[in-house]
Amino acid sequence: MSLQLTCDAAAGAAARVLKQRLEGFAPEIAIVCGSGLGELADAVASPIVVPYDAIPGFPSLSVAGHAGRVVAGTLGRRRVAMLQGRVHAYETGDAAAMAVPVATLAAIGCGKLIVTNAAGSLRPDAGPGSVALISDHINLTALNPLTGAVGDGRFVDMVDAYDPELRARFRALAGARGIPLAEGVYMWFRGPSFETPAEIRAAKVLGADFVGMSTVPEVIVARALGMRVAAFSLITNLAAGMGGSHLSHARTLARAATGAATLRELLAAYMEEFA
Ligand code: HPA
Secondary structure, three states, rough: OOOEEEHHHHHHHHHHHHHHHOOOOOOOOEEEEEOOOOOHHHEEEEOOOOOEHHHHOOOOOOOOOOOOOEEEEEOOOOEEEEEEOOHHHHHHHOOOHHHHHHHHHHHOOOOOEEEEEEEEEOOOOOOOOOOOEEEEEEOOOOOOOOOOOOOHHHHOOOOOOOOOOHHHHHHHHHHOOOOEEEEEEEEEOOOOOOEEEEHHHHHHOOOOOEEEEEOOOHHHHHOOOOEEEEEEEEEEEEEEOOOOOOOOOHHHHHHHHHHHHHHHHHHHHHHHHHH
C-alpha cells in the first residue's frame, strides 16, 4: 500500500543523521517518555545520547519535564531508543509535531513503539500513582497527524492499534509481579487547559477511562508505518470534577514520579523476558 507522509523527507534526513550518530547500533524498540517519565532512560546501559537539536527536523521542546534527546542503548536484552521528551499539539497546533521522531525511529529499524504519558483517570479504581495500559483511544479533537498524507496507506486500520499480544504480555508480567495494571480507553484532549468537569462527564458517557493531551498522534503515525504499539498512562490525578483538588502541571509531575517506578519495573521485566 502506498503512503507518503508530509514528514517523509524530514524523517529520511533525520534517520541518516541519527544512524551516523549511533555508529552501527540498531535499536529495535522505540520508547516515548512522557511527562515526568524522562528517568526511564536512566536504566539504559551503554547509552548513546543524541540531543534533538543535533537531528534535523526533530522538535525543540518547551515544557518542563521534557529533556529533548534520544537515548539509545540496551535495556535488559533489548536494544532501545528512548525519545526523552515530546512536543504536543497544544504547543504548536500541529498534530504531526512528533511525526518526524516516530517516523525516524521506524526508518532506522524500530518495529515497536512503546508510548508513555501522564493522564487523568475517570476510574476511581485506577487512582493517582497507578499505571494503566491503554487498550484503545478516542480522538474527537478534529486533528490527525496524517492530514496531508497521500496514498491508500493513509486510511490506517485502527482496530487493535494497541497490540493485543503486547498487552497480554504486559498484563501477564504485571500479574506475576503483583503490580495492579488497569486497562482502558484513553481519550485525547487537545489542551493545554485541563478538561472541565462537564467534559469529563461527557467523556465517561463516550467510553473513556483516561484522559490526556498526547500519545494518540504518535500512535496513529506509528500504525501508519506498521509499528506494533503499546502505550501506558501514568495516572497523576482523578479527572476534573472527580477528586476535589485542582489540577496543575506541577501536581502532574509530582504524581508521575510515584508511578514511574512501577512502570520502570514493568518495562524492565518486558525487556528481560523478550530475548
Ligand atoms: N487531563 C489531561 N491531561 C492530563 C491530566 C488530566 O487530568 N492529568 C495529566 N495529564
